Amino acid sequence: MSTIPVIILKRVYEAFSPEDGYRILVDRLWPRGLSKEQAAIDEWDKDLAPTTELRRWFHHDPQLWKDFSEKYWKELHETNLGKDFLKRHQDQERITLVYAAKDEKHCHPIILKQYLESL
Template sequence: MSVIALKRVYETPSPDDGYRILVDRLWPRGLSKENADLDEWEKDLAPSTELRLWFHHDVTLWKEFSEKYMNELHESNLGKNFLKRHKKQQKITLLYAAKDEEHCHAIVLKKYLEGIK
């Protein structure tokens, strides 16, 4: 299984990032496609629009958001296919735009992907 890392998409890309995948549903504000230096944009792994709008980065809703998002991921079953498609990557860096690095969906997504056997 690949090593999975997290990084804000606005941080400077590094060769140590490995395979860089944006996991936001919306394109990051103020970032050009050239400067993003992405290998892939995987919108489908992001929270649904409804869940994203409900959460609206309100940290008081973090626990409930995490549970709802984890349920979305389990129901969609996209994670297994994602990992199958990327099994040859030694390292995958999940990129996200959120300013709050402790309460962002990428943390939940990483935990979900690492839990898939």
């Protein structure tokens, strides 16, 4: 496999920038109040998001962040989707993982980015 692309995180509600590179929405649910044009995404990869059960359990509760992080990392590791994802996107120089969560310190793309960069 070639080198890993630069991966950055950005809320989907922030304005698109050419520096974003290839934009991938990594939420299971479509962001509220946003059209496809406004989202300016190249791809929507629901499978990289936490399972519905895990997402509902976490419910963006910062007190559950440590446990959520471990459970989500385990999900990513068990599904092996990360390796497939990187293989599919090996030609991208920069990937922006976009998400809708308001809490930018306790959201799954942080873990997803760490996981992808660890592969």
